[in-house]
Amino acid sequence: MVLNRPDRPNHAVVAFIAAPQVAQTGDAVPTILLNDTAIGIARAAIREASITLPDHMKPSTFIVVPSIPKTQSAKANRRALQALLHSDIDIDKLKQAWATVCRGNEVLRTCFIPVAALQKPIHGCENDSGILQVMLEQHEVDWEYIECKSKSYQQNLHRRIVALQDRHQSSYFQNPPWAITIMDDFQERTMIFSIHHVLYDGTSLGYIMNDVCCAYGADARNRPQLRNALSLLLPSKKASLDAQEFWEQELSDYADFDVPSWPDLTGERTSPERGNIRRFITETVPLSVPTAQLEAKTAELGVSSVASVVRAAFGHVLLSYPGSSGVVFAETLSDRVLDADVDRTIGPFISVVPMPMSSNGTVREVLAEQHRLSTKAKKHRHIHAQVIRKLLKKERGESLYPALYLHSMLPTK
Template identity: 30%
Template sequence: MTWVYGAQVHHRATIEAVAAGFLASLRELMDGRGTPDAARRTPGDFPLARLSSAALERLLRRFPDVEDVYPLTSLQQGMLFHVALAPKGSGVFHEQLAWTSRGKADLPALRRAWAEVIARNAVLRTSFIHEGLPEPLQVVHGEVELPWTEHDLRGVPVEAQRARVAALVEEDRVRGFSLAPAPLVRMQVVRLGDEEYRFLWSHHHLVMDGWSVGVMLQEVFACYAAFIEGREPALPRPAAWRDYIAWLQRQSLARAEAFWREELAGFTAPTPLPGVRPAAPGVDAAVTGEEKLWLSQEATAALQAFARRNAVTLNTLTQGAWALLLGRHAGQQDVVFGATVSGRPVDLPDAESMVGLFINSLPIRVGLPPEAPVVPWLQRLQARQLELRKYEHSPLVQVKGWSELPRGLPLFDSLLIFENYPLDTSLGQGVPGLEVRDVESHEQGNHPLIAYVVPGDRLRLSLAYAPELVSADEVARLLERWRVLLEALVSGAERLSDVAAQVEGPALQARGASSAQAVKYVAPATPEELALAGIWTELLGQPRVGALDDFFALGGQPEMAEQVVARVREALGVELPRTAVFEAPTLAGLAEVVVRMTGSMRRLADDPTSRGVGALDPAALEQLSDEELDALLDATEGEG
């Protein structure tokens, strides 16, 4: 250590005495570093957590091996809330990745590689606590062991192997994760043959996103390659997830608030989903169904060429087609859906190589003027997404508060996820002794309809859905219409109206007709069904309408919903919400809504002839759904 001083101000002996005293104090601190007092942790050791001394003491009694503590991101808080409400075994936010490896796998070396990566990345050693705290916290533990289970199915018939693997996947999903003990990850290895293995990796979405899974797997296979070659891994020091938490705490939301208030101005009701029924009370509407389709190589190449030629991305194209699909079914020219954004700040060093949960779900608002030229419309949509990138860290709950949407309504019911981290193309590439194939992933969100896009030689579109709310047939139809709209965007159509018209082209009309003919005819029986059958016959020109028939399968158009509502008002004196036609598209289903609405209005009136708001019975009001209350207010607006 060197001391520099001004000889005109200080004597040498004075500086020597100060230096000697400094060294003595330093030695005293070093000598006492092993004492209980020196080992005592204080809130200052965890500056991001804002813990009181008492809260820290309680936490350390429960987790003596604490390495770090910090708060959750806004998305993690939202996930924690949904997990707390979800029934046990629901699988919500449980992520699974499975793949088959062929070759002379060295399982001890692979297990050691996983342990090395978990030691490198704090988020893989993290648990979550919230009981007795002013805010939820994530706790990083000094050491954890990866739960690792091996199953030997060698000699078992192939069909029995497949059944057992499928059962393991389901058992793993139902088992879920408890959030308090770390780690929130585990691995199962199934040996199918002497040189064939099926791996099942699962983790809770709270700890990382899809991009992070790719980063983590690159590290695992790099470590594995080093170990089987008898050397230590030469990986750079990992970027710390806590740096992102610190970055978030430095951000001001003032500009984000101004952006979102302008973006969502005038938006007052969520865009209705096509064919999705409202959840019945007490029904667990878990997102467990999924329908997929792949575009042809030629269609995918056409999309890519169009995107390059017009300086837009595939993500923008798929968002544009999804917006057109929602607008077409809802009969609206202004729609909002959710989209998952990467959330990795460009001004945070090494953010792309961090392992953690950066993604966010934010609203995408799209205007659909029919006469808008296609290419400029897509380019404006992309420019808006680039502007949104500055505010990807915005907490969704606050964005909702900055909108004009009434309390209790979601900003969006559908979510679009563009997966720019296709694992099946890179998993284990170049790893000695391991040929990776048959990669499958499964995740379970909490939106009734989740649209996925996976790029590749053949673009994959899929829709995850809650079977309790929407049928597989309806989802398959939506998926096909999404494909048609996507391909129509790049077909040379000049205006949005030309693109939208193709969703009801000859091929789809023929498919709808055959689908309608395949439905067993059940004659309308109730007065409500008979009245609706007459309305549909008049509007659709169909000679015979059955109770199980679907309005849209019979040729109904989204914009005709207003006509249905008006005819029901004239014929039955019931004010339906316009979304009822989309949420209950069958004749019997819509008749049930009419019956329910009729009964609700009767319960609400003290005098059977009165429809004034002043006559409402508060006890009866408590029995109504939000949909029924909204319709009642519409019916009574302007009266009295």
């Protein structure tokens, strides 16, 4: 459960590492050697580590951390994750591996152009505020090799990340918003992969890094392409209108709710000039009963999924903060479940849907309503955030949702 945060960070930094590990500056970090033996060891370690992590956080020779959001100052504090490349790694060969993966995956050659910036109108595109997604035939990897002394390492890395963010944001992502940076302090080399969330989901990051490993060993992977996935996922005009009509009806009672301002749930004190630094806050709650018993009790309550019970509990926790009788939070849905080829494709296959929650009714009635909404939301998952903002009468710049709910079924030993 993640409270008071954007649904996804503006940027992510991915470190090339064999197993998930957070490292502070100066800490010793495991190295990896890109050969078949090391790759096998790394994947085995990842499978072991992944058992305790939700699906959207599972590593696959990568670590993801938020970088500096657009709304924060370039001087905002942030935490960096470090990982080292083995000294035997051939940098030119590694760069060629990234180029191979880029050529083989349309999503890494995808950029975005505002319709208003075009000199000629586009057939079928009537909204000047829209964004066109363009897949380039060729794209040169944004690659930079930085040599610096240890004392200026963090400063140079910070400058590179900020420069990437500013360049991509200022150009509306007219170049594919991802890059590779090699930091060399003459003793150790670190590779950093930065990518904007418009191009990926958690599964994609694993695919990308595994494909780079394979390409480094001259074993190029062949994956379904983004345009094929989009042809399966993008809704028809009728489906879009049906989704808008559905959410208009479901959210009509929530638009005029007089909900108090949401409190800062982090419990941290920050000075006004410093600003807030957004972080994930996680808490593990082990089950006190076997899963089978929990599922049986859920069935007795008239719903078919444990997720409906957990979602309802999450909603009631949110309602307790402002003391309101209703709230609309968000839930993420993976589009990968819709098609086997989509599940193998690199891309941002996540839908974010509103989830209205009311405290009115008995426990059974609340659970039944949450189950109904969840089932319907899967059908009407393709709804633009701008439409939801209008339906909820939210001002531009105002947080659309107070919280984001994710539910992942973990593998069991």
